[in-house]
Amino acid sequence: MTIALIDYGSGNLRSAAKAFERVVQDLGRSDDVAVTNDPDVVARADRVVLPGVGAYADCRAGISAIDGMMEALDEAVIARAQPFLGICVGMQLMATTGFEFGETPGFGWIPGAVQPLAPADKTLKIPHMGWNELFWVGYQEHPVLKDLANGQHGYFVHSYQFMPEVSEHLLAVTDYGGPVTAAVGRDNLVGTQFHPEKSQAVGLKLIENFLKWTP
Amino acid sequence: MLKARVIPCLDVNEGRVVKGVNFVDLVDAGDPVEQAQLYDAAGADELCFLDITASHENRDTIFDVVARTAEHCFMPLTVGGGVRTTDDIRKLLLAGADKVSINTAAVHNPDFVREASEKFGAQCIVVAVDAKRVDAETREPSPDGTRFEIFTHGGRKATGIECISWAEKMADFGAGEILLTSMDRDGTKNGFDLALTRAVADAVPVPVIASGGVGNLDHLVDGITEGHASAVLAASIFHFGTYSIQEAKAHMLAHGAPVRMDEAIA
Numbered sequence: 387m388t389i390a391l392i393d394y395g396s397g398n399l400r401s402a403a404k405a406f407e408r409v410v411q412d413l414g415r416s417d418d419v420a421v422t423n424d425p426d427v428v429a430r431a432d433r434v435v436l437p438g439v440g441a442y443a444d445c446r447a448g449i450s451a452i453d454g455m456m457e458a459l460d461e462a463v464i465a466r467a468q469p470f471l472g473i474c475v476g477m478q479l480m481a482t483t484g485f486e487f488g489e490t491p492g493f494g495w496i497p498g499a500v501q502p503l504a505p506a507d508k509t510l511k512i513p514h515m516g517w518n519e520l521f522w523v524g525y526q527e528h529p530v531l532k533d534l535a536n537g538q539h540g541y542f543v544h545s546y547q548f549m550p551e552v553s554e555h556l557l558a559v560t561d562y563g564g565p566v567t568a569a570v571g572r573d574n575l576v577g578t579q580f581h582p583e584k585s586q587a588v589g590l591k592l593i594e595n596f597l598k599w600t601p
Numbered sequence: 602m603l604k605a606r607v608i609p610c611l612d613v614n615e616g617r618v619v620k621g622v623n624f625v626d627l628v629d630a631g632d633p634v635e636q637a638q639l640y641d642a643a644g645a646d647e648l649c650f651l652d653i654t655a656s657h658e659n660r661d662t663i664f665d666v667v668a669r670t671a672e673h674c675f676m677p678l679t680v681g682g683g684v685r686t687t688d689d690i691r692k693l694l695l696a697g698a699d700k701v702s703i704n705t706a707a708v709h710n711p712d713f714v715r716e717a718s719e720k721f722g723a724q725c726i727v728v729a730v731d732a733k734r735v736d737a738e739t740r741e742p743s744p745d746g747t748r749f750e751i752f753t754h755g756g757r758k759a760t761g762i763e764c765i766s767w768a769e770k771m772a773d774f775g776a777g778e779i780l781l782t783s784m785d786r787d788g789t790k791n792g793f794d795l796a797l798t799r800a801v802a803d804a805v806p807v808p809v810i811a812s813g814g815v816g817n818l819d820h821l822v823d824g825i826t827e828g829h830a831s832a833v834l835a836a837s838i839f840h841f842g843t844y845s846i847q848e849a850k851a852h853m854l855a856h857g858a859p860v861r862m863d864e865a866i867a
Contacts, residue, residue, distance in 0.1 A: 401678070439699065441719055513723060513724045515808050517603070518603045543725075
């Protein structure tokens, strides 16, 4: 199968690709991990991953700037309902609207807004950066979260968080001066605010679950 | 809760790990990719490569080192040294870096930090601040001085810029993190300059990584509890096997600095 990692001119692409390649290899599979900006590859992919290092508006503009990419995403992820994983900003882009460097429309796949982190405790640093505990909520039986225990750590680097409108779309939270969205999902879509590709054993397990997922 | 990070730093010179004492007298300490793998397996929270010769020559060797490291390491990787343009940043990210550290280029052109942050996101932009104590009156370097100033080029060039306001300005311009090195302490094993660390950490809204001077595990604890840093960076105590990452973390945890103790990758 083809796992398409979308290259939109930003993002820690190789880092994400290497994690997927490692999991594919460990599973003894022969999946093709394609880092691509080709809408045709994305439209036909069996798994679509949108990695994320970047500012919301810039990432959104980067995707819009690739002729046919948004249509290809819709084709693969909405029309053909292939599993989609958004990481960090890639997860946030599934929202209705983002508010980093101005108001920017997202994909509108999961209703909600992406808002600045604003912990009441002003000694807490922004960005929220580093390893923090994951607490799985809602959809306990979600296949992508299989064998991930409460209290294990994920690596976070972000200043904004996805605030889903529908509570069932919240899959995990972490605590940073109050609950902060750590994962969201609905149907064939999942997204993590933390970086599975940077979260050592925990992250590789999540990627493995994603590759085995048949929603 | 968010954990304090332990970050081994590999100073890389022409593709080999070195550790400088006050940035001179380089001693070869091995292959960076091999060391990165060992640190990944040991549960390091993050890894930092500083390409200390990047300003001069052999720029491309670091891309190769980063790419080979990314094949094996699934923890955040910061790369610094000679980062001057957004194209440099993109190339490092494509090679496998997660963050880049900007030092000299930020001093020469602070707007570069703003540009880089808007392009790649603040979380990707670390500004390295090399500070030295100077006499408050004469502005001459002095280990007992009470004023902190910025130096560039591995501590060789004075800029006259006051450190704390500079760090605040860099955070304001979009730095997601400040990598703060005491040039007075670097390589001495006498511990972080805690007054410097605390002054900067309390002044800026972004995380501060304390660097320069770690000689024992109490120093790591002090950096977090007294220096108010979010992360501690050390080189030689780990490279030369004085302490393991797990020993460091266990000691920190026992002394009031919360760290991640998840099972490391076998």
